[in-house]
Each structure stands twice: as structure tokens, then as C-alpha cells.
Amino acid sequence: MDIKLIRQNPDKFKEGCQKKNINIDIDKLLELDKKRREKLRNLEEIRAKKNLANKQIRKASVDEKEKIISKMREVDKKFELIKEEFNKIEKEFNSLLLKVPMPPAPDVPEGKTDKDNIEIKKWGQIPKFDFQPKDYLTLMKNLDLVDLERGAKIGGFRQYVLKNEAVLLEQAILKFSLDLLIKKGFIPMRPTVIVRGYALVGTGMFPFGREETYQVDKDLFLSGTTEVPLMAYHSNEIFKENELPKLYVGISSAFRKEAGSYGKDTKGLYRVHEFLQTEQIVICKNDLNESIKWHERLLKNSEEIMQALKIPYRVVNCCAGDLAQGQVKRYDIEAWVPSENRYRETHSDSYLLDFQTRRLNIRYREKSGEIKFAHSLNNTGIASPRILISLIENYQQKDGSILIPKVLQKYIDKKIIRKR
RNA sequence: GGAGGCGUGGCUGAGCGGUCGAAAGCGCUGGUCUUGAAAACCAGUAGGCCUUUACGGGCCUCAGAGGUUCGAAUCCUCUCGCCUCCGCCA
Numbered sequence: 420m421d422i423k424l425i426r427q428n429p430d431k432f433k434e435g436c437q438k439k440n441i442n443i444d445i446d447k448l449l450e451l452d453k454k455r456r457e458k459l460r461n462l463e464e465i466r467a468k469k470n471l472a473n474k475q476i477r478k479a480s481v482d483e484k485e486k487i488i489s490k491m492r493e494v495d496k497k498f499e500l501i502k503e504e505f506n507k508i509e510k511e512f513n514s515l516l517l518k519v520p521m522p523p524a525p526d527v528p529e530g531k532t533d534k535d536n537i538e539i540k541k542w543g544q545i546p547k548f549d550f551q552p553k554d555y556l557t558l559m560k561n562l563d564l565v566d567l568e569r570g571a572k573i574g575g576f577r578q579y580v581l582k583n584e585a586v587l588l589e590q591a592i593l594k595f596s597l598d599l600l601i602k603k604g605f606i607p608m609r610p611t612v613i614v615r616g617y618a619l620v621g622t623g624m625f626p627f628g629r630e631e632t633y634q635v636d637k638d639l640f641l642s643g644t645t646e647v648p649l650m651a652y653h654s655n656e657i658f659k660e661n662e663l664p665k666l667y668v669g670i671s672s673a674f675r676k677e678a679g680s681y682g683k684d685t686k687g688l689y690r691v692h693e694f695l696q697t698e699q700i701v702i703c704k705n706d707l708n709e710s711i712k713w714h715e716r717l718l719k720n721s722e723e724i725m726q727a728l729k730i731p732y733r734v735v736n737c738c739a740g741d742l743a744q745g746q747v748k749r750y751d752i753e754a755w756v757p758s759e760n761r762y763r764e765t766h767s768d769s770y771l772l773d774f775q776t777r778r779l780n781i782r783y784r785e786k787s788g789e790i791k792f793a794h795s796l797n798n799t800g801i802a803s804p805r806i807l808i809s810l811i812e813n814y815q816q817k818d819g820s821i822l823i824p825k826v827l828q829k830y831i832d833k834k835i836i837r838k839r
Numbered sequence: 840g841g842a843g844g845c846g847u848g849g850c851u852g853a854g855c856g857g858u859c860g861a862a863a864g865c866g867c868u869g870g871u872c873u874u875g876a877a878a879a880c881c882a883g884u885a886g887g888c889c890u891u892u893a894c895g896g897g898c899c900u901c902a903g904a905g906g907u908u909c910g911a912a913u914c915c916u917c918u919c920g921c922c923u924c925c926g927c928c929a
Contacts, residue, residue, distance in 0.1 A: 459898085460890080463889065466897085467898070469909080470910090472909070472910090476857075476909065476910075477857055488909045491909045790886080
């Protein structure tokens with residue numbers, strides 16, 4: 420976060436903390452900032468003195484040199500003392516600043532949890548079955564499409580093995596979403612999923628999401644979403660204005676510990692430790708309207724995918740309490756799950772203004788020469804196996820077979836999944 | 840995993856204890872010239888922080904973090920990254 424903005428308008432950030440239900444002491448931050456700048460000024464004054472003395476030393480006679488050097492030794496002692504104080508303050512300041520959340524946009528509803536999210540759109544006909552519909556697990560087991568028991572045997576709790584047409588279906592759906600987004604100008608990317616800590620801090624996953632993330636080495640982690648490596652891809656770079664926007668569609672695995680979700684969705688494919696996804700990323704100019712425009716456009720893209728698959732869904736405007744630290748506004752797409760008689764989240768579309776780009780140091784040079792932090796956005800393309808849940812349930816037939824959505828048929832060369 | 844080499848501005852690349860935030864070239868921007876473009880010529884061209892109404896002033900950064908020194912791009916230590924060779928290998 421830009422400390423200057425917090426200085427200018429602390430109330431806005433305090434309010435943001437309240438709305439997002441994140442407890443950060445802004446007053447303490449500002450106090451640390453004040454102390455920090457005071458010490459910094461002291462340090463710089465001493466440094467200026469030393470620099471001056473060093474210039475004099477070059478031309479000085481031997482006697483004078485001795486004098487200056489002994490004087491500088493004294494100054495050095497003072498310098499070390501202040502430096503120590505400064506470092507301590509700076510460290511505390513930085514760790515606090517890292518936790519300040521982005522205030523939510525004005526059109527974000529207030530609320531504490533996802534129950535307070537506001538439905539803004541519904542699409543598709545909720546299917547009316549003229550038979551007793553089954554849940555996806557029953558359907559998949561009957562058709563030998565999934566093996567949860569052996570999944571757990573191999574990989575532990577919340578692990579699974581897809582089989583037969585489910586494998587093809589997953590590949591097809593990923594490829595379909597990839598193709599659709601490429602047609603819209605997104606550059607396909609297959610990034611690393613093992614990422615350094617800075618990438619997770621930079622995207623805002625850390626510090627709050629640390630327990631949610633698998634650590635594989637001292638400074639290497641398994642990314643929980645394709646967004647992380649894709650955003651870190653351009654860290655520390657300066658674009659030319661005409662190089663923006665950057666549009667990427669990433670495809671990769673994603674890994675989540677689901678540490679805080681004991682008891683939730685313990686069975687099945689809804690909440691799992693590893694999954695595949697395509698993800699849309701936009702890096703655009705530092706302009707609120709530009710961000711908003713892309714936010715809506717990314718939503719449209721995902722809606723298009725859902726509509727092509729003919730899965731009934733709704734869109735919710737997520738409430739402030741449901742937003743992550745860096746998110747300014749988020750839409751979730753939720754797909755209809757007949758067996759649960761409700762919609763469940765499949766996509767997450769957010770804009771973050773300059774939250775991530777500031778942390779990752781992604782900038783661009785305007786035509787005027789001024790350098791600014793870019794804006795960033797992301798949205799799911801498709802996430803599997805979660806999407807299979809509603810797909811399979813909505814497409815089930817009386818005999819337990821599953822129709823394959825028309826747009827996927829060319830990828831699988833099949834119209835229906837039947838018992839072998 | 841073993842051995843060696845190397846990390847300097849947008850890029851190439853010089854510098855190897857003080858006059859170096861850094862030569863030179865390329866690139867880029869502006870100008871002159873031109874009907875226009877190119878060429879040529881001239882000028883400008885790293886980022887960040889503190890301070891200031893402003894003009895300006897100061898500080899930091901030569902992969903990163905420490906250290907030696909009055910003084911570090913230059914010397915030392917560690918970390919990270921890249922390259923080459925060997926080994927292993929989807």
C-alpha cells in the first residue's frame with residue numbers, strides 16, 4: 420500500500436479495515452511512519468556530512484587527513500546508534516504496512532461472510548428432472564469416473580483420482596476455455612506452479628494465506644492459483660504505455676492445503692488439495708475506469724464459457740467481509756448443483772487496482788514520461804474438477820448416463836457417457 | 840549431485856579502493872534539415888526515498904544481505920540467479 424495515501428486519508432483506510440473485518444492499527448502505522456521518517460532524516464544528515472568529509476579528504480594534507488578521519492570515527496558511532504533504532508522501526512513499519520487491506524469499492528455490499536453476497540444475475544433454466552436425480556458422486560462412481568478411496572490411499576485426505584471419460588471431460592473443458600480465451604486475444608501461458616515467496620507476498624496471498632500454502636523448500640511453495648506465477652512473470656518490469664494491456668490465459672495445477680476448512684465439503688470433488696485450472700489475467704493502465712471495464716469484460720468471458728456449456732449459474736457481488744486483502748471488488752460465478760439445490764462457486768473475478776503491481780513492482784511509462792504502477796485483474800477461466808460437479812449433475816439422464824455438452828463433443832468424440 | 844565461470848542503466852559493454860550513478864555504442868525522445876521518410880547533425884534519456892508552496896537541496900541503489908575501510912561497482916563472507924562441462928534423468 421502507498422503510505423502517502425494512508426497519510427493523506429487515514430479514515431478511508433480505517434473504514435476499509437472495518438468493512439473487510441481485518442484488524443490493522445492504522446494509527447500505530449502512522450506513528451511508526453512519523454518516527455521512521457524522523458530517524459531517516461537524522462541518518463541522511465550524517466551521511467551528507469560523511470560524504471562531504473570524504474570529498475575533502477582527497478585534497479587534504481596528511482595532518483588534515485588525520486583530523487578529519489578521527490572526527491569521522493566519532494560521527495560513525497552516532498550513526499550506528501541511530502541506524503539500529505531506524506532498522507527496528509522500519510521492520511515493524513513494513514510488516515504492518517504489508518497487512519493493510521485495499522479499501523473496497525463503493526459498490527461493494529457490506530457484510531461479513533459469503534451469506535451476505537448479493538445476487539446480481541441469474542442465467543439458464545434450472546433443470547426439472549422427470550426422474551429421481553442423483554448426486555454427482557453417485558453418478559460418477561456408477562460410471563467409474565472417479566475413485567476417492569484410492570485417491571486418499573495414494574495422496575491422503577481430500578485427494579481423488581479421475582478415470583475414464585472424466586479425464587477426457589476435464590481435458591476437454593480446459594482446452595475449450597483455453598481456446599475461447601485465446602480467440603479473445605489472451606496469450607496462453609503454462610507457468611511454473613512452484614513459486615518463490617515473493618510471488619505469494621506480491622500477489623497478496625501472503626502474509627495472511629501462509630497456512631493455506633504448501634511449502635516445498637526454504638523459499639519455494641506450491642501456488643494455490645495460476646494467478647500467482649502469471650503476475651510474478653512481469654515483476655520488476657517497466658512497460659511502455661502502448662504495451663498495455665497484457666492479457667494472459669494461464670493453465671496449470673493449483674494446490675491448497677484447505678487448512679481452515681475442517682468439516683467443510685469433506686467428501687468429493689468440491690474442496691480438494693490439487694486441481695487444474697485456466698485463469699485470466701489482465702495488467703492494464705493505472706485508471707479506475709479501465710480496471711472496471713476489464714472487470715466486467717472478464718466476467719463476460721467466463722459467463723460465455725458457462726453459457727456455452729449450458730450450465731445454469733448466477734453472479735454474486737461479493738460483500739466486503741468476503742473480499743481478500745487486495746481485492747477491491749469481486750464477482751463470483753456460482754453454478755447450479757441440483758443435488759444440493761443451490762448454486763456453488765466456480766469462478767472468482769476480481770480487480771485489485773495497484774495492490775499487486777505495487778508489491779510486485781510492475782510499472783509502465785506514460786507518454787509524458789511519468790512512471791506509474793499498472794493495475795491488475797484476474798478471473799477463473801475454468802477450474803476442474805469443481806466444474807464437473809454441476810456439469811455432471813445437470814447433464815444426467817434417467818438411466819444414469821451423462822450427456823456431453825455440445826461444445827465439448829469435438830474434443831472427446833463422444834456424445835454421451837454410458838456404463839461400460 | 841560434482842567442477843568451473845559470471846551477474847554494471849532499456850540492450851551491448853568499459854570500469855577492479857577516492858575525481859564513478861557510472862565511459863562508449865545501440866535503442867528511445869525532442870529538435871535541425873526534408874514535400875514526406877531515411878540518413879546526417881544537435882540535445883536529452885535509470886529508479887527510488889526524504890525535504891520544499893515552488894525553485895531547489897539531501898540520501899540510497901552497479902543481483903541481494905552482511906562485513907572490512909575515513910571512503911566500496913571495485914576487497915571479504917553468505918544467499919540468490921545465470922552460463923559451461925560431467926553425472927543422473929521424464
